[in-house]
Amino acid sequence: MPSRIAIVGTGAVGMYYGAKLAHAGSDVHFLMRGDLAEVRRNGISVRGEGENFQVARINCYNSTQEIGPCDLVIIALKATSNSELIDLVPPLLHKKTIILTLQNGLGNEEFLAERFGAEHILGGLCFIAVERHSKTEVERYDYGLIILGEFGRPAAKRTHQVAAEFIGAGVKCSVTDDLALERWRKLIWNIPFNGLSIVAGGIDTAAIVGDENLRQFTLDLMNEVIAAANKCAHSLPNDAWREHMKRTDSMTGYKPSTLSDWEAGKPLEIEAIWGEPLRRGVAAGARMPRTEMVYALLKKLDHQRRNGAP
């Protein structure tokens, strides 16, 4: 059982899961920067269906040196800030530290493995609709499930121990023997919805599936992702799009995280969600013209905005 836990990255996801663990009595230590003083003063408040609590005393620090070695390091930074991890992570490590990335898309485990050793790395896919309302308040709108897996290996004893830690804190959590496959399965949803929500002018999932042309385009994108996963030897069934469409049709309109980032003027995880899957798929011989287009448009839109274009 990991006894000492660090949270690196306190956006909505890091704040929510960290607060859940802390509320359940885990020994959680948050790295904070601009938010430090306020969280020290007010703690963290969590709202959501069936949960409504405040953790009044939060262990928070403005450097990982102050936190020191931990058994479990949860990475919840945006993938666009990965370079910061090179300096942030080492003070948190001992020989057996588990580094769990909850980040989106592909390439994050590899990034961490290369710098800190593959044997340390776990990945988790978060299925959650969550938003930070202020420096100290976070609200979960839906879901919350984490799917945990080892990087490049089947699940091990420690994987289940981490899952048990989350489950003990009231977080739905399951374990997979094939993390890479699950990452691709999640991309079937993220590649169309996170992308189209921006390039079609700032619309939610209901507007996408409700528009005849965009719905078809979503299906076409999903099929590209499924075919690419298969070319990369991650076997997804040809109708793996079906569960995603069914779920999306049944839920109320949801604003994908990348659209929230876009609207907030934050960096977009373009490489993790589109660039890396595209490079891997194309290198394996997949044809991904629609994904290429979404990628190209997002990059240009992002570039235009960051350079103050009209």
Place this chain on the structure above:
Amino acid sequence: MPSRIAIVGTGAVGMYYGAKLAHAGSDVHFLMRGDLAEVRRNGISVRGEGENFQVARINCYNSTQEIGPCDLVIIALKATSNSELIDLVPPLLHKKTIILTLQNGLGNEEFLAERFGAEHILGGLCFIAVERHSKTEVERYDYGLIILGEFGRPAAKRTHQVAAEFIGAGVKCSVTDDLALERWRKLIWNIPFNGLSIVAGGIDTAAIVGDENLRQFTLDLMNEVIAAANKCAHSLPNDAWREHMKRTDSMTGYKPSTLSDWEAGKPLEIEAIWGEPLRRGVAAGARMPRTEMVYALLKKLDHQRRNGAP
């Protein structure tokens, strides 16, 4: 030689070519609506490299009944306003009237042929960079060439007579025996550049060809259009994209007309430039996934804007 000419549609294109003809002494009659009083008072001023003139007395009217039958009717309305032509055109017709559409994209000759008889219809492709600065001023930035052709027939004597009329007015003009082929050849440029200029966030041609990903996407779209034209039995060489890219690389950044329309809050010619080529290409067995995407995005962006979405 057509002796009496009507201009229907006095955006930049209709105003420029009409003023050129009038300045050269042709008997030109403009249909005007909101601009009537000002053009009556001030005439039309034309600027451009090598030309700078004013036509002080313009024959203009606010109904086509007042104009009456003409030998040549030049249609320069946006294709999105075609339904207005059903009532506007008949008063201008006699038995041998030539109806020349200078509109963009595919489907305009067919629309006119169905209502007024195929034997009346000519089409013209305008290669021109032109902008209206006010109700009475128009400026040509580049080019000016018109390629004229008969609808569904090779060029005839009258086609050359119309060309002669333009050439006599100082407008570069050539005649084609295969109008449909030339329409597809022009689409090789319009489908990528007019589309990407909007969906990539309001950028000009130089920004498109200067971006590695968008440049590749432009080439991919061009190849889709060429393949679709060939499927539709309009034989374009496989490297027909080359002349377009060469020309675009050599010119200074240009804002496609659809982007100008978008920025001015005007309707976009989505069906003529993307919808109709797509329907014809796909019906003939072409695969056009990238064109489908540009089409879907433009439709949604346009819809969002017209419905005041965020």
